[in-house]
Amino acid sequence: MAKIKPRIIAFINSCSQFKTGSDMVFIEIAKRLKDYEMVIVTPSVGKTLCQNCGLRRKFLLTTQNETPEFGNVIITYIKRTFKALFLKIGVKDGDVLLGASDFFTDVLPILWLKLWHRKKKIKWIQHIFHLIPSSRKIPFYSQRISLFLVKHWADKVTVDNSLLKDDLVRKFGFNPQKIIVNYPGIDLHYLEKIKANKKNAYDAIFMAQLRPSKGIFDLIKIWSLVCQQKPELKLGIIGRGKKEIVEAMKKMVKDYDMEKNITFLSYLPDDRAYSMIKSAQVFITPSYEEGFGISMLEAQFLGRPVVAWHLPVFDEIFKKGMVKVKVGDLERFAREVVRLLTDNNFYQKFSKEAVVNAKQYDWDKSVRGEEQIFSSLYANKK
Numbered sequence: 554m555a556k557i558k559p560r561i562i563a564f565i566n567s568c569s570q571f572k573t574g575s576d577m578v579f580i581e582i583a584k585r586l587k588d589y590e591m592v593i594v595t596p597s598v599g600k601t602l603c604q605n606c607g608l609r610r611k612f613l614l615t616t617q618n619e620t621p622e623f624g625n626v627i628i629t630y631i632k633r634t635f636k637a638l639f640l641k642i643g644v645k646d647g648d649v650l651l652g653a654s655d656f657f658t659d660v661l662p663i664l665w666l667k668l669w670h671r672k673k674k675i676k677w678i679q680h681i682f683h684l685i686p687s688s689r690k691i692p693f694y695s696q697r698i699s700l701f702l703v704k705h706w707a708d709k710v711t712v713d714n715s716l717l718k719d720d721l722v723r724k725f726g727f728n729p730q731k732i733i734v735n736y737p738g739i740d741l742h743y744l745e746k747i748k749a750n751k752k753n754a755y756d757a758i759f760m761a762q763l764r765p766s767k768g769i770f771d772l773i774k775i776w777s778l779v780c781q782q783k784p785e786l787k788l789g790i791i792g793r794g795k796k797e798i799v800e801a802m803k804k805m806v807k808d809y810d811m812e813k814n815i816t817f818l819s820y821l822p823d824d825r826a827y828s829m830i831k832s833a834q835v836f837i838t839p840s841y842e843e844g845f846g847i848s849m850l851e852a853q854f855l856g857r858p859v860v861a862w863h864l865p866v867f868d869e870i871f872k873k874g875m876v877k878v879k880v881g882d883l884e885r886f887a888r889e890v891v892r893l894l895t896d897n898n899f900y901q902k903f904s905k906e907a908v909v910n911a912k913q914y915d916w917d918k919s920v921r922g923e924e925q926i927f928s929s930l931y932a933n934k935k
Contacts, residue, residue: 565653566637567633567654571602575680581737581919582916582919616632634657642666656696657699681703704726711734712734716865735922747828755816756833757788761838772788835890836859849871853908859871862877862879873909873910
């Protein structure tokens with residue numbers, strides 16, 4: 554009796570030139586599924602992203618030659634969706650359609666393929682990472698449509714935490730038997746080799762896409778409060794965002810007279826980014842919207858305590874090594890950062906706990922979980 558290893562047709566059609574959490578999960582798992590034939594449906598920018606991260610597969614391109622910062626995201630996504638609908642993919646019996654995100658750019662083409670080829674034995678696995686808050690109106694309603702379609706037509710849904718599974722069942726009526734919790738991971742072997750660069754060290758590092766949901770404006774206020782207690786402390790910000798958002802952040806830094814204390818490092822290649830984190834003392838992230846927190850786990854593995862808003866999901870993923878602050882309490886957030894930077898016993902406790910916590914999460918475990926899902930879709934054949 555031999556296990557079937559289906560061909561995977563993966564849709565990563567909502568990506569930009571910068572890695573999101575969903576991009577990272579797909580790429581890291583796909584790199585490790587070496588024994589599986591795979592076709593990746595993505596725009597040219599997604600192909601470049603995958604290849605830069607070491608993923609070499611067959612690619613079918615939806616759009617090409619998009620500008621690095623495409624203007625109207627909605628129009629871009631609509632173009633990608635229509636292109637994906639009319640690609641000659643050549644679906645075969647036994648194929649698995651894999652949605653790397655729950656954006657309509659991935660969900661609609663997969664639904665179309667499943668309905669068009671409904672006489673073939675194909676299956677749909679959908680990844681969902683978090684529920685978008687209603688404050689982000691267009692993404693919020695777009696996701697609600699996607700969730701409706703996924704609930705009725707996907708064969709399996711993978712989520713990155715049990716709270717999300719509970720929400721999908723309780724609030725949206727998903728069948729709990731279809732939902733699998735499969736935690737993302739981090740690359741333990743790669744991170745073990747990272748060296749600190751003390752010549753360009755900051756006291757704290759923030760690393761994420763620069764968008765409001767990541768708490769970027771809270772970040773500046775918090776650091777201003779930190780520097781009221783310790784004026785010499787310095788923060789490095791790793792990440793890119795829309796031009797108008799970055800300009801607003803820089804104006805805020807200037808208004809708070811923090812230009813000597815906060816440095817915008819923009820995007821950094823992985824080696825440099827992780828070296829910066831290891832060179833710092835603390836990793837801070839006042840994000841309001843997280844499904845898991847891969848970058849926080851990476852910082853933990855590098856021995857850096859994390860200070861974050863107390864989001865419910867963090868109680869599941871970060872049982873140790875994270876100082877959790879009530880959402881919105883800027884002054885306490887600042888006090889906890891200062892305490893970590895000035896109280897060695899407090900720091901060492903959280904630093905050691907951080908490493909222990911992060912070691913639980915490994916991409917190899919994530920891959921085994923994904924393969925178990927494949928196995929559950931098809932019975933073994935001779």
